[in-house]
Amino acid sequence: MKRGKVSNNVIRRLPRYLRKLDALEAAGVSRISSFELGQQLGLTPSQIRQDFSCFGEFGQQGYGYNVTALRSQIASILGMDRGFSAILIGVGNIGHALMDNFCFSDWGVKLACAFDIKPAIIGTVFNGVPIRSMDELEAYLKENRVDIAVLAVPKEAAIPVAELLTSQGVEAIWNFTNLELTEPNSPTIVENIHFSDSLLSLSYFVAERHDEKAARAARAEKQG
Amino acid sequence: MKRGKVSNNVIRRLPRYLRKLDALEAAGVSRISSFELGQQLGLTPSQIRQDFSCFGEFGQQGYGYNVTALRSQIASILGMDRGFSAILIGVGNIGHALMDNFCFSDWGVKLACAFDIKPAIIGTVFNGVPIRSMDELEAYLKENRVDIAVLAVPKEAAIPVAELLTSQGVEAIWNFTNLELTEPNSPTIVENIHFSDSLLSLSYFVAERHDEKAARAARAEKQG
DNA sequence: TAGATTGTTAATCGATTAACAATC
DNA sequence: TAGATTGTTAATCGATTAACAATC
Numbered sequence: 001m002k003r004g005k006v007s008n009n010v011i012r013r014l015p016r017y018l019r020k021l022d023a024l025e026a027a028g029v030s031r032i033s034s035f036e037l038g039q040q041l042g043l044t045p046s047q048i049r050q051d052f053s054c055f056g057e058f059g060q061q062g063y064g065y066n067v068t069a070l071r072s073q074i075a076s077i078l079g080m081d082r083g084f085s086a087i088l089i090g091v092g093n094i095g096h097a098l099m100d101n102f103c104f105s106d107w108g109v110k111l112a113c114a115f116d117i118k119p120a121i122i123g124t125v126f127n128g129v130p131i132r133s134m135d136e137l138e139a140y141l142k143e144n145r146v147d148i149a150v151l152a153v154p155k156e157a158a159i160p161v162a163e164l165l166t167s168q169g170v171e172a173i174w175n176f177t178n179l180e181l182t183e184p185n186s187p188t189i190v191e192n193i194h195f196s197d198s199l200l201s202l203s204y205f206v207a208e209r210h211d212e213k214a215a216r217a218a219r220a221e222k223q224g
Numbered sequence: 225m226k227r228g229k230v231s232n233n234v235i236r237r238l239p240r241y242l243r244k245l246d247a248l249e250a251a252g253v254s255r256i257s258s259f260e261l262g263q264q265l266g267l268t269p270s271q272i273r274q275d276f277s278c279f280g281e282f283g284q285q286g287y288g289y290n291v292t293a294l295r296s297q298i299a300s301i302l303g304m305d306r307g308f309s310a311i312l313i314g315v316g317n318i319g320h321a322l323m324d325n326f327c328f329s330d331w332g333v334k335l336a337c338a339f340d341i342k343p344a345i346i347g348t349v350f351n352g353v354p355i356r357s358m359d360e361l362e363a364y365l366k367e368n369r370v371d372i373a374v375l376a377v378p379k380e381a382a383i384p385v386a387e388l389l390t391s392q393g394v395e396a397i398w399n400f401t402n403l404e405l406t407e408p409n410s411p412t413i414v415e416n417i418h419f420s421d422s423l424l425s426l427s428y429f430v431a432e433r434h435d436e437k438a439a440r441a442a443r444a445e446k447q448g
Numbered sequence: 449t450a451g452a453t454t455g456t457t458a459a460t461c462g463a464t465t466a467a468c469a470a471t472c
Numbered sequence: 473t474a475g476a477t478t479g480t481t482a483a484t485c486g487a488t489t490a491a492c493a494a495t496c
Contacts, residue, residue, distance in 0.1 A: 007463070011428055015421035019404065033477065042406070045477090046465050053479060061478040062472040078424045079431030093325050097317035098419075107420055109427065147430055148423075172430050174423060180243065182266070189433065191426035193419065195322075196331055197239035199372075199398060200302045202415035203333065204235055206371055206396050207303030209413065231487070257453060269453090270489050277455060285454040286496040 006054045013051060014078055016041065021071035033064035080108030086174075087146050088114040089161055090153035091121060091131055094176050098150065099126050109148065113140065137161075141168035152176045162188075230278045237275055238302055240265065245295035257288035304332030310398075311370050312338040313385055314377035315345060315355055318400050322374065323350050333372065337364065361385075365392035376400045386412075 020041055024032060034045035041048075052058050052065075058073050059065045075081060086109050088095055095114065104111040114131045116122060122133045132140070140146075141164070149170045153161055158177040165173060165188065172189040175181050182190045244265055248256060258269035265272075276282050276289075282297050283289045299305060310333050312319055319338065328335040338355045340346065346357045356364070364370075365388070373394045377385055382401040389397060389412065396413040399405050405414045 009463070011425055012421075014428065015418070015424040016404075018424065019402075019420070035477080044465060046467095047463090049477095049479065050464075057479065059478050060472060061470070062476045064477065077428065077431075079427040079434075080424070082427075082431055082434070084427060084430060093321035097321045101317050102419055104423075107423055107427070109423065148426060171433060172426055174426055178243075180240075189426065189429045191422055191429075193417070193422055194239070195326055195417070196243070197236075198415055198417055199328075199331055199333065200239040200242065200304070201235055202372060202396055202398055202413065203303040203306075203308060203331065204238065204301065205413045205415075206308060207301075207306055209395060210303075210306070233487070259453080268489060270491095271487090273453095273455065274488075281455065283454050284496060285494070286452045288453065 004054075010051050010054055013043075014074055017048075017051075018071065018074050018078065021067055021074065024067050025071060029067055031064050032067055034059070037065075075108070078108075082108065083110060084108065084147040085110045085112050085145060086148040086150055087112055087140070088129070088150045088152060089116075089134075089137070089165075090151065090157070091116040091118070091126075092152060092154065095150070095152035096126075098152065099129055111150075112144070112146075115140075138164060138168065141165070141170065146170050148172045148174055150174045150176070151181075155179060228278075234275050234278055237267075238298055241272075241275075242295065242298050242302065245291055245298065248291050249295055253291055255288050256291055256294075258283070261289075299332070302332075306332065307334060308332065308371040309334045309336050309369060310372040310374055311336055311364070312353070312374045312376060313340075313358075313361070313389075314375065314381070315340040315342070315350075316376065316378065319374070319376035320350075322376065323353055335374075336368070336370075339364075362388060362392065365389070365394065370394050372396045372398055374398045374400070375405075379403060 017037075020037070034048040037043075038045040038048050049059075052070075055077050056073070058070050086104060088098065088111060091099065091114050095116070099111070099114065111129050114126070114129050115134050115137050116131055117134045121131050124131050146165075147170075149165045149172070151158065151162060151165075151173050155177055158175075158179050158181070162173060162175075162181050166183075166186055170188060172191065173181060175190055175192045178194060178196055181192070241261075244261070258272040261267075262269045262272050273283075276294075279301050280297070282294050310328060312322065312335060315323065315338050319340070323335070323338065335353050338350070338353050339358050339361050340355055341358045345355050348355050370389075371394075373389045373396070375382065375386065375389075375397050379401055382399075382403050382405070386397060386399075386405050390407075390410055394412060396415065397405060399414055399416045402418060402420055405416070
């Protein structure tokens with residue numbers, strides 16, 4: 001699989017392709033052209049073909065793409081078949097919601113273990129995932145390969161925990177705290193889920209819409 | 225405030241500026257230059273000045289930006305001072321986590337009401353927010369202006385609920401289901417929180433990193 | 449005043465779109 | 473074969489960066 005400096009925009013579109021292909025497969029669609037896929041995703045056929053061509057040749061002239069084959073290629077590009085292992089740190093509201101609702105294995109990730117400080121839940125097993133004491137985290141990291149640490153601790157605990165993770169060689173942090181963890185020189189990959197950023201962007205668009213409506217109303221008023 | 229077609233990239237950076245300025249203010253910093261802000265955010269000073277200039281002139285030559293004033297300008301641009309109202313639909317894991325942890329009012333949004341189908345919680349009040357029956361949703365929408373509907377229902381319920389929201393003129397949906405709600409011609413603004421997309425992007429970067437390491441190791445092997 | 453830093457115009461860079469030969 | 477659709481090269485468009493006059 002070729003992969004010569006793929007742009008961030010392309011990478012961010014890959015999961016959407018995957019979801020759409022999943023849906024197509026579930027609907028019994030076996031082939032699709034870049035034109036049709038573009039229609040369904042609101043992208044140009046050109047862009048779709050360019051995106052795929054970063055990684056290889058998955059289509060066939062005159063035919064299009066085999067849905068199942070393309071899906072499996074993209075899954076592989078995204079690393080879903082590599083058996084990445086994850087741990088969850090912080091079983092509060094969000095952590096609990098993830099353990100309960102979010103099916104890591106659907107995306108090729110094995111959630112091996114969770115850590116928390118609440119005595120009441122330490123030692124229990126939730127949805128097949130054992131919850132351990134935070135005190136054991138460092139020892140765990142020394143003994144086990146952890147590809148992805150899901151960070152769902154309260155703000156106050158975030159920085160020291162992130163530093164421990166980085167110092168113990170955890171490859172990547174999936175960050176649910178509202179803090180900017182991205183250190184300039186850190187070797188750790190950080191992916192943020194910033195709820196507030198998302199809500200504020202939405203808020204911006206709503207405000208813009210309101211302003212447009214108000215402007216239209218004002219123009220109508222002026223005209224008579 | 226001028227606002228002539230601002231690019232999506234700019235809009236997505238605004239919440240980050242806001243968070244950084246909040247932190248600077250909290251740390252007692254009263255002025256900052258685009259150079260220094262750029263250093264702290266990993267952006268070029270040019271880009272920062274370009275971004276701000278989409279909305280007006282907030283700085284002063286030879287001085288830079290007043291942190292408090294700039295923060296409040298950006299808050300206003302993002303619509304934080306408009307008193308947008310929100311409702312939450314679906315008080316499951318995620319919905320509950322949002323009610324418990326996520327401070328809507330910090331971002332200028334008033335969470336007025338929540339809706340669910342579970343009799344046990346209908347009629348209760350959580351964190352000051354009343355939980356009502358889903359049966360009352362339509363009537364509520366007819367009687368109250370709702371700017372933002374937070375959609376946190378199970379997959380199965382998502383589409384019909386989204387259609388109800390759109391038909392009742394809800395301006396925007398903050399979508400926590402893993403479904404693509406964006407309808408080609410819908411007037412409703414949709415902002416997605418797709419956990420799986422985020423995790424898969426992260427997985428991609430980890431896979432890429434692994435490949436690079438493997439390639440380095442292979443080269444070293446060959447040489448020595 | 450001299451130094452610093454803005455806002456903006458121009459230059460560069462990168463991403464998207466269009467076009468088309470290759471080919472199933 | 474004729475029609476369809478790919479993968480890729482070239483053209484366009486937009487976003488980022490650089491430069492600089494304006495000015496605090």
